[in-house]
Amino acid sequence: MGRLNVDIGGSPGRDCRGFCSFCYFKRLKKEDDPEPFGCKYCLPFSKGCEYCTNGVREKYEGFKDLKEVADSVLADLQIMDGDLTGITISGGGDPSCYPEFRDLMEILGSMEVPIHIGYTSGKGFDDPDLAEFMIENGLSEISFTVFASDPALRAKHMGDPTPEVSLEIFKRLCKKIDVYAAAVVLRGVNDGKVLEETCRWVEECGAKGIILMRFANRTDQGLILGNAPIIDGQMLHTVREFSEIVSDLNSKFKMKISGTPLGDPSIGSPFAIIKEPDLLEKLPRVEKKATIITGSIAARPIQQVLDACGNETWVYGTEKEIACLITIDDLKTVDLSKIEETVIIPGRCFVHEKEAEEVLSADGVQRRIVRGPEMLTADAETSMGMDKNGVLEMEMEGFADLIRLINMYGK
Numbered sequence: 001m002g003r004l005n006v007d008i009g010g011s012p013g014r015d016c017r018g019f020c021s022f023c024y025f026k027r028l029k030k031e032d033d034p035e036p037f038g039c040k041y042c043l044p045f046s047k048g049c050e051y052c053t054n055g056v057r058e059k060y061e062g063f064k065d066l067k068e069v070a071d072s073v074l075a076d077l078q079i080m081d082g083d084l085t086g087i088t089i090s091g092g093g094d095p096s097c098y099p100e101f102r103d104l105m106e107i108l109g110s111m112e113v114p115i116h117i118g119y120t121s122g123k124g125f126d127d128p129d130l131a132e133f134m135i136e137n138g139l140s141e142i143s144f145t146v147f148a149s150d151p152a153l154r155a156k157h158m159g160d161p162t163p164e165v166s167l168e169i170f171k172r173l174c175k176k177i178d179v180y181a182a183a184v185v186l187r188g189v190n191d192g193k194v195l196e197e198t199c200r201w202v203e204e205c206g207a208k209g210i211i212l213m214r215f216a217n218r219t220d221q222g223l224i225l226g227n228a229p230i231i232d233g234q235m236l237h238t239v240r241e242f243s244e245i246v247s248d249l250n251s252k253f254k255m256k257i258s259g260t261p262l263g264d265p266s267i268g269s270p271f272a273i274i275k276e277p278d279l280l281e282k283l284p285r286v287e288k289k290a291t292i293i294t295g296s297i298a299a300r301p302i303q304q305v306l307d308a309c310g311n312e313t314w315v316y317g318t319e320k321e322i323a324c325l326i327t328i329d330d331l332k333t334v335d336l337s338k339i340e341e342t343v344i345i346p347g348r349c350f351v352h353e354k355e356a357e358e359v360l361s362a363d364g365v366q367r368r369i370v371r372g373p374e375m376l377t378a379d380a381e382t383s384m385g386m387d388k389n390g391v392l393e394m395e396m397e398g399f400a401d402l403i404r405l406i407n408m409y410g411k
Contacts, residue, residue, distance in 0.1 A: 002080050002081060002082055002083075002084065002085060003084075003085060003086045003087065003088060004073065004076055004077065004080070004084055004086070004087045004088070005076075005087075005088050005090060006069060006072075006073055006087055006088065006089045006090070006104075006108065007064070007069075007072070007090060007091055008063055008064055008069055008089065008090070008091035008093065008095060008098050008104070009060055009061065009062065009063050009064035009069075009091050009092060009093065010060065010062060010063045010064075010091045010092045010093015010094070010097075010098070011058055011059070011060050011061075011062065011092045011093060012025035012058050012092060012093070013025055013026065014062065014093070015062055015063050015091075015092065015093025015094065015097055015098075016093055016094035016097050016121060016123060016124075017094070017097055017123045017124060017159060017160075017161070018159045019159070020121065020147075020157060020158045020159060020184075021156075021157040021158075021159075021186075021231060022157065022184045022186060022215055022230060022231065023230070024216070024222075024223065024225075024227075024230065025057075025058060025225070025227075026227060026230050027227035027230065028057060028225055028226075028227050029226060029227070034053055034054070034057060034059070035053075036048030036049065036052050036053040037052040037053075037056065037224070037327055037328070037350035037351070037352075038052055038328065038350060038351050038352025038353075038355055039051055039052035039348075039349075039350050039351070039352070040347060040348065040371055042352050044353070044354070045354060047352040047354070047355055048352075052350055056224075056225070056350065057225060058092040060092050062093070063091070063093050063098055063099065065100070066100040066103055066104060066107075069104065070107060073107075073108075084111060084113050085113060085114075086113050086114045086115070086116060086140075087108050087111065087113055087114070087115045087116065087138075088115075088116045088117075088118050089104070089108070089115065089116070089117050089118065090117075090118040090119065094119075094120055094121050094123060094124055095117050095119075095120050095124075096120045096121065096122050096123060096124030096125045097123065097124030098124070101124070102133065105133070105134060105137040105138075105139070106137055108137070108138065109136070109137030109138040111138075112138065113138065114138060114140035114141070115137070115138045115139045115140060115141075116139075116140065116141040116142070117139065117141075117142040117143065118143060119143050119145070119182075120142065120143070120144055120145070121144075121145045121158060121160070121166075122144055122145070122146075122160070122166035122167075122169060122170060123158060123159065123160045123161075123166065125162075125165060125166050125169045126161075126162045126165055127165070128165055128168045128169055128172065130169055131168075131169045131172035131173050131176075132172070134173070135173070135176050135177060139173075139177055140177050140178065141177060141178040141179075141180075142173060142177065142178075142179055142180070143180045143182060144170050144173070144179055144180070144181055144182065145158075145181075145182045145183065145184075146167070146170060146181045146182070146183055146198065146202065146210075147183050147184065147190060147198075148183070148190045148194055148195075148198050149167065149197060149198045149200075149201035149202070150190075150194065150197075150198075151163035151164050151167060153189070153190055153194070154166070154167070157186070157189065157190070170205065170207075171205045174205040174206035174207050175205075175206055178208050179205075179206070179207045179208060180207065180208055180209055180210070180211065180384055180385070181202045181207045181209070181210040181211070182210065182211045182212075182213065183195070183198060183210060183211075183212055183213065184213045184214075184215050185212050185213065185214055185215060185237070185242070185245070186215050186231075186234065187215070187234070187235040187236060187237050188235055191237070191245065195212075195245070195249070196249065196252070198210075199249055199252075199253055199255075199257060200253070202255070203253050203254065203255045207255060208255065208256065208384075208385075209255050209256030209257060209258065209384055210255065210256075210257055210258075211257075211258050211259065211260065211380050211381060211384050212242075212245070212246055212249075212257065212258070212259040212260075213259070213260050214236075214237050214239075214242040214259065214260065214261060215230075215231075215234065215236065215237075216230075216236075217229045217230055217231060217234055217236055218236075219320075220296075220319045220320055220321060221236075221321055221322075222320070222321060222322045222325045224325055224327055224350065239261060239262055239297060239321065242259060242261075242262065243259065243262040243263055245259070246258065246259035246262065246263065246265060247263075247265045250265040250266060251265070256384065258380035258383065258384055259380055260379050260380040260381055261297055261321060261322060261379070262297065262380075263380065264378070264380050264383045264384075264391075266388075267378075267383055267386070267387070267388045267391050268388070269377055269378050269380075269383050269391045269395075270298070270301070270377035270378065270379060271298075271301035271302075271304075271305065271376075271377050271395065272377075272388065272391055272392055272395065273305060273377075273392055273395040273396065273399070274301055274304050274305060274308075276392060277308075279392060279396060280305065280308040280309065282396070283305075283308075283309050283396065283399055283400055283403060284309065284400055284403045284404060284407070285309055285310045285403075286306055286309045286310050286311045286312060286313055286403055286406055286407065287310075287406075287407045287410075288312070288313075288342075288406055288407050288409075288410030288411055289312045289313055289340050289342070289406075289410050289411050290313050290340050290342040290343065290344055290370075290405075290406045290409065290410035290411070291313065291314055291315075291316055291338075291339040291340040291342070291343045291344070292306075292313060292314075292315045292316065292343075292344050292372070292402070292406075293316050293318060293326070293331070293334065293339075293343060293344065293345050293346070294315060294316070294317060294318070294323040294326075294346055295317065295318060295320050295321050295322045295323035295324075295325070295326060295346075296317045296318060296319060296320065296321050297321050297322065297323075298317070298323050298376070298377075299315050299316070299317025300315075300317070302315045302376065303315040305399055306399075306402075306403070309399075309403060313340075313406055313410070314338070314339075314340070316334065316338065316339060318330040318331075318333065318334070319333065323346040323348075323349060324346055324347075324348035324349055324350075325349070325350065326345070326346055326349040326350065326351060327349070327350045327351060328350075328351050328352075328355055328356065328359060331345075331351065331356055331359045331360060332359055334359075334360065336360065336362065336363040336365070337363070339360065339367070340367075340410070340411060341365060341366070341367050341368065341411055342367070342368045342370065342406075342409045342410045342411060343356075343360055343367050343368070343369055343370070344370045344371075344372045344402070344405055344406065344409075345369060345370070345371055345372060346371075346372055347371055347372045347373050347374040347375070348374060348375075353369045353371060356369045357369045368409060370405055370409050372401075372402055372405060373397075373398045373401040373402055373405075374398075375394065375398055376395065376398035376399060376402065377391070377394065377395050377398065378390075378391045378394050378395075
């Protein structure tokens with residue numbers, strides 16, 4: 001049994017009818033040979049791979065032609081173990097703008113398995129009847145960025161030439177399949193009463209939920225591609241303010257409302273395990289010392305969990321808010337006098353272990369760098385389709401793995 005990922009290629013800005021005002025890929029330098037970040041996929045003694053050099057920048061050519069996509073699908077099917085259970089359409093460009101979208105849907109629909117579109121802005125949907133066409137060809141789930149239920153705001157900030165049509169398609173899809181809405185929230189633009197009205201409209205349409213994404217405009221908030229600020233002079237929500245917005249809206253509506261970077265009020269994540277003492281008791285005990293490096297948002301809750309497990313390990317929070325977006329520049333600001341000889345870095349951070357070892361051993365203390373688990377909790381984009389038990393299971397597995405690493409490599 002398995003799912004098939006269908007990559008249609010494409011690049012942000014070029015293959016999506018232009019950049020949205022808030023797009024994190026705006027203002028990227030057009031480097032012919034970009035500097036790699038380093039990551040978990042790199043070889044041990046070689047910094048740089050396709051993922052951390054071009055993949056993170058979505059630096060690809062345009063959309064793949066239909067024949068190339070179809071040939072890739074056929075090749076993947078031939079090596080797949082078991083029966084095909086579902087298909088996900090994704091790419092650097094927006095699927096709604098794929099020139100051969102109808103033909104692609106018909107080909108994939110002939111396989112008679114549920115189809116999921118991982119993301120679309122809907123900016124390429126210009127015919128309301130496309131909703132029925134997608135459903136007839138097996139579409140069962142879609143993540144759809146609405147930004148606002150006000151067509152004028154959508155047109156202005158998303159560059160959607162037919163906003164009314166896009167929103168009509170969203171509405172029709174909600175009546176038949178699982179639809180998850182999304183909105184990047186700009187302070188003073190689509191927050192406040194506008195956001196409340198958008199949530200009301202999304203719920204009335206019948207969507208399963210809406211994920212709210214706090215707009216990031218600075219490097220410490222996660223803009224690691226050298227393109228900050230995205231919008232000059234744009235006012236920002238703090239993490240606390242945004243968390244309160246999400247919680248308040250979630251209490252007013254029946255559908256699920258979650259936010260990133262914080263949080264998922266219906267589940268209590270991220271780090272829902274903190275409020276589950278029985279589960280904390282089942283985790284392994286911390287027996288050795290190490291330093292855990294993470295983002296500023298996760299530092300305190302990770303410390304709380306480890307403290308509940310008999311901890312002697314200190315969690316060091318960088319200025320970077322999101323752990324998986326930590327780069328070598330963040331490690332260069334670490335106070336070396338406060339870290340142990342064993343340092344565990346986030347599993348998905350953009351750092352090469354050998355370079356991290358050099359930077360974190362600059363004071364003459366030779367330190368061992370260990371890459372931590374992939375995830376310790378579920379962010380809102382992950383938890384949107386999960387229940388509380390699923391999130392808690394993920395957290396139990398993540399923290400058990402982390403503690404095992406501490407006990408294996410710590411002092």
